[in-house]
Amino acid sequence: MKIPDPLRVDFHLLDRQVVDPDGYLIGKVDDVEVSVGEDGVPVVTAIHIGQHALGNRIGGVIGRWLAATARRLHETGDPRPLRVPFELVHKVDSAVVLSVRHELMDPSALEIWLRDNVIGRIPGARDAG
Amino acid sequence: MRRWLLAGTVVVVALGAIGLGLLPTTEDGFRSTAVTSARDTRSAVLSTREVGAAALRGRVLQSYVNIAVQRARDQVSTAITDLVDTEVPGPSSQRLRDEVLPMLTRSAARINDVATASSTEDRDALSRAVDELSGLAGELGGVR
Amino acid sequence: MKRVFAITLGILTAIGGFVDIGDLVANAVTGARFGMRLAWVVVVGVIGICVYAEMCGRVAAVSGRPVFDLVRERLGPRIGLTNLIGSYLATLFTLSAEIGGVAIAVELATSVHYLLWVPIAAFVVWVVIWRVKFEMMERIFGLAGLSLVVFVVALIQLAPPWGQLAGQAVTPVVPAGEDWATYGFFAVALFAAALTPYEVFFFSSGGVEERWTRKDLVVSRLNVFIGFPLGGLLSLGVMGTAATLFLPLGVRVESLDQVALPVAVALGKLGLAVVILGFFAATFGAALETGLSAGYTIAQYFGWQWGKLVRPREAARFHTVVLVSILIGVAMLLTTTDPIMITEYSLVFSAVALPLTYLPILIVANDRDYLGDQVNSRTANALGVTYLVIILVVAVAAVPLMIISGMGG
Numbered sequence: 001m002k003i004p005d006p007l008r009v010d011f012h013l014l015d016r017q018v019v020d021p022d023g024y025l026i027g028k029v030d031d032v033e034v035s036v037g038e039d040g041v042p043v044v045t046a047i048h049i050g051q052h053a054l055g056n057r058i059g060g061v062i063g064r065w066l067a068a069t070a071r072r073l074h075e076t077g078d079p080r081p082l083r084v085p086f087e088l089v090h091k092v093d094s095a096v097v098l099s100v101r102h103e104l105m106d107p108s109a110l111e112i113w114l115r116d117n118v119i120g121r122i123p124g125a126r127d128a129g
Numbered sequence: 130m131r132r133w134l135l136a137g138t139v140v141v142v143a144l145g146a147i148g149l150g151l152l153p154t155t156e157d158g159f160r161s162t163a164v165t166s167a168r169d170t171r172s173a174v175l176s177t178r179e180v181g182a183a184a185l186r187g188r189v190l191q192s193y194v195n196i197a198v199q200r201a202r203d204q205v206s207t208a209i210t211d212l213v214d215t216e217v218p219g220p221s222s223q224r225l226r227d228e229v230l231p232m233l234t235r236s237a238a239r240i241n242d243v244a245t246a247s248s249t250e251d252r253d254a255l256s257r258a259v260d261e262l263s264g265l266a267g268e269l270g271g272v273r
Numbered sequence: 274m275k276r277v278f279a280i281t282l283g284i285l286t287a288i289g290g291f292v293d294i295g296d297l298v299a300n301a302v303t304g305a306r307f308g309m310r311l312a313w314v315v316v317v318g319v320i321g322i323c324v325y326a327e328m329c330g331r332v333a334a335v336s337g338r339p340v341f342d343l344v345r346e347r348l349g350p351r352i353g354l355t356n357l358i359g360s361y362l363a364t365l366f367t368l369s370a371e372i373g374g375v376a377i378a379v380e381l382a383t384s385v386h387y388l389l390w391v392p393i394a395a396f397v398v399w400v401v402i403w404r405v406k407f408e409m410m411e412r413i414f415g416l417a418g419l420s421l422v423v424f425v426v427a428l429i430q431l432a433p434p435w436g437q438l439a440g441q442a443v444t445p446v447v448p449a450g451e452d453w454a455t456y457g458f459f460a461v462a463l464f465a466a467a468l469t470p471y472e473v474f475f476f477s478s479g480g481v482e483e484r485w486t487r488k489d490l491v492v493s494r495l496n497v498f499i500g501f502p503l504g505g506l507l508s509l510g511v512m513g514t515a516a517t518l519f520l521p522l523g524v525r526v527e528s529l530d531q532v533a534l535p536v537a538v539a540l541g542k543l544g545l546a547v548v549i550l551g552f553f554a555a556t557f558g559a560a561l562e563t564g565l566s567a568g569y570t571i572a573q574y575f576g577w578q579w580g581k582l583v584r585p586r587e588a589a590r591f592h593t594v595v596l597v598s599i600l601i602g603v604a605m606l607l608t609t610t611d612p613i614m615i616t617e618y619s620l621v622f623s624a625v626a627l628p629l630t631y632l633p634i635l636i637v638a639n640d641r642d643y644l645g646d647q648v649n650s651r652t653a654n655a656l657g658v659t660y661l662v663i664i665l666v667v668a669v670a671a672v673p674l675m676i677i678s679g680m681g682g
Contacts, residue, residue, distance in 0.1 A: 011642075012642075014346070015345045015346045015349070015350060015353070016346050017338065017342055017576050018576065024578060025576060025577060025578040025579065026576070027575070027576040027577070028345065028575065028576035030350075049576070051575070054350060054575075057350055058350050058351055058354060062354065094336040094337065094338050094343075094642075094643045095337075095338065108577075108590075110590060111577070111578075111589050111590050112589075114589040114590055114593045115586050115587075115589035118589065118593055118596075119585055119586055119589040119592045119593060120586045120589065122403070122585070124403060124404055124585070125584065125585045125586040126584050126585075126586060127404070127584060127585075
């Protein structure tokens with residue numbers, strides 16, 4: 001793990017792009033989960049990715065709206081942001097690189113819905129440009 | 130408190146705008162509309178004259194002439210509508226209207242002639258239309 | 274040799290890609306009304322876009338991330354969102370104006386009313402974004418856009434009174450019969466046309482799509498510092514031809530066909546055909562760039578997968594935004610609002626949104642965390658800050674000037 005030391009949550013982590021080992025863009029660090037260890041030192045335990053987390057952080061009308069659309073679109077009935085345990089973070093650089101491939105994580109509900117109902121139905125959607 | 134202040138300002142501004150719109154046209158206001166209409170028409174007339182002159186020398190495509198003439202005609206009809214829609218406040222405005230309006234309608238007709246003459250390849254008619262447009266531009270330029 | 278060829282090709286693409294509907298309209302309209310008295314604004318604008326595009330290229334090449342990917346990290350999600358909304362709306366307006374420009378270019382060639390071409394033009398724009406490879410797309414339309422060089426040829430052929438044009442250019446005062454508000458309004462429009470926000474979104478995201486690395490820094494700089502000024506020269510050619518033909522007659526430019534007229538007068542049918550091709554290529558290329566940029570801005574704020582390197586079904590949210598933006602652009606045109614009008618509004622909107630676009634670039638380009646030893650030099654910062662001040666003045670003045678002058682009335 002290549003992580004800046006000391007790691008500043010606001011400066012190095014929050015709102016940074018999250019990518020998988022192949023550079024697939026997973027999302028932004030929309031929120032972080034912090035717990036206080038036995039020695040009293042706070043540790044980052046996970047990062048959260050998803051518009052619910054972002055909406056809650058922005059607050060106000062727009063924030064609530066963002067969070068609400070994210071919840072509405074969830075088909076699996078589990079309206080929570082994607083939670084990535086911090087052990088899976090491989091390095092924090094100009095992006096946060098994870099050590100696992102994106103296929104192993106829950107994909108975004110919005111992405112799946114648009115892929116299955118809109119973009120995936122257009123001819124040529126499987127060809128790279 | 131801030132909201133009321135904001136709402137109050139919006140209402141006052143809106144009422145002001147409506148009030149301005151309802152005020153009767155003054156002689157000066159009418160004159161300014163007439164001058165603007167004449168100026169815009171003159172611009173369209175001279176632009177079309179250039180198109181016609183270029184067509185005489187075989188320098189433009191017919192598709193282009195059609196579109197250029199159509200745009201110029203639209204400009205002139207807007208100018209005519211603006212003038213006709215403006216209420217006439219007094220006798221001197223009426224005289225101005227009677228002077229300017231015929232120029233505008235003649236401009237629209239001569240602009241049309243350019244497209245017709247160019248599409249039928251009637252060089253005489255085209256060159257006549259171009260000359261008449263020059264004359265009209267001179268007249269329109271005299272509107273003050 | 275191969276490298277020289279690649280560099281030349283890049284520069285030519287940058288020249289041809291520089292001019293879009295905003296530049297065509299703003300330059301022709303001001304040329305007809307003010308002669309070359311506002312030419313200085315084009316020069317100031319071109320230097321500005323060079324300064325900031327260079328920063329964007331550097332950020333993309335060194336960090337591998339487009340600038341707007343980094344904006345939210347440095348400004349926070351709220352200011353980032355304000356930024357996103359302003360930039361997106363400005364880009365959307367511009368996209369609509371470009372599609373309108375494509376439709377009018379086809380209308381000039383066919384005599385068939387432009388509104389009938391709007392849906393077709395938009396569909397073809399979308400198909401190209403959907404199917405054609407990024408580099409191919411950029412090259413074809415950039416090179417075809419080079420045909421606008423015909424404006425410079427036409428200017429020479431018209432044999433204008435050069436001394437008079439030069440005199441106007443060096444005495445930038447408000448001419449008789451015009452007021453300062455109108456002069457100011459067109460200065461703002463010209464400045465916004467040179468620095469339209471989508472240009473930097475596209476430039477920095479394009480750098481990432483073409484997988485620039487530090488090795489490409491030189492090429493990127495050559496494209497910017499040679500290509501953009503030569504593109505600016507084409508803009509001045511448009512202004513000069515309008516100044517030569519229309520200013521003495523007192524004709525105002527209100528439509529795209531008039532922009533082409535001086536070339537027809539100077540060079541005849543062939544010249545006219547080349548201009549129409551140039552209009553088509555410039556607006557079509559810019560429609561592709563603005564369509565993609567609309568997707569880039571939103572996808573990069575939320576961290577979604579974006580771009581043309583992946584299959585569309587793997588970037589479904591990005592492609593949906595592009596598709597919806599094109600549809601909104603078409604809807605704006607189908608209200609039958611004159612595309613030239615939409616262009617003028619898009620320029621005012623861009624002017625207001627300029628600080629939202631350019632301030633973050635300056636901040637990110639100074640960040641050692643991303644750029645290491647490649648952060649801004651003192652010169653780049655001095656120029657960057659100077660331009661930021663100009664941009665702020667322009668943004669604040671844009672709407673008041675629009676109202677006082679009645680859109681240049």
